[in-house]
């Protein structure tokens with residue numbers, strides 16, 4: 001188990017424009033630039049990860065470091081994998097405290113967008129770190145709650161793989177399995193030859209965060225299709 005407690009984040013204004021669907025030629029006002037500077041100073045991104053062994057695969061369950069997870073997709077994805085990297089990442093709570101304490105909706109909107117970017121950038125940082133540190137070619141990931149097949153209740157076994165998450169990275173799990181701070185993400189990175197995205201198995205229409213097209217054939221290959 002290891003903690004990365006100084007994950008850097010530098011706001012890329014072009015990326016912010018993409019995130020907000022703004023024209024590339026948009027010029028941000030001095031106020032927005034000042035707000036961005038404040039946001040950068042409030043973001044304290046940290047990650048905790050473990051190097052875990054896949055022990056057993058039975059039916060739609062897979063055991064990681066002795067903890068059982070129930071998900072057909074996760075089990076299939078870990079069929080040929082021996083080591084995986086469970087993780088929890090957060091950008092801390094200062095940014096969301098700032099957003100919820102102000103009454104200016106536009107300011108809140110910018111802070112939310114910057115927070116999402118920082119969380120994504122921190123996840124990419126951890127992924128690159130793991131690849132470099134462990135000499136891995138390609139990693140895919142799954143998160144509890146991203147698919148019906150791997151529900152949010154699986155946060156509990158995932159958190160049980162770590163000791164003292166609250167003390168080490170400041171993340172707690174509510175009874176409804178949500179993470180506090182809100183801008184946190186958890187999951188399992190695993191080595192893959194072919195990239196896997198949960199979006200490939202998710203038919204939701206119009207999702208702005210979709211990373212790959214829905215693939216009904218793949219869904220059948222995972223044995224998820226009803227028909």
Ligand code: SF4
Nearest residue numbers: 198199202207209210
């Ligand atoms: S399409 Fe959207 S809701 Fe579905 S898994 Fe991807 S990001 Fe999540």
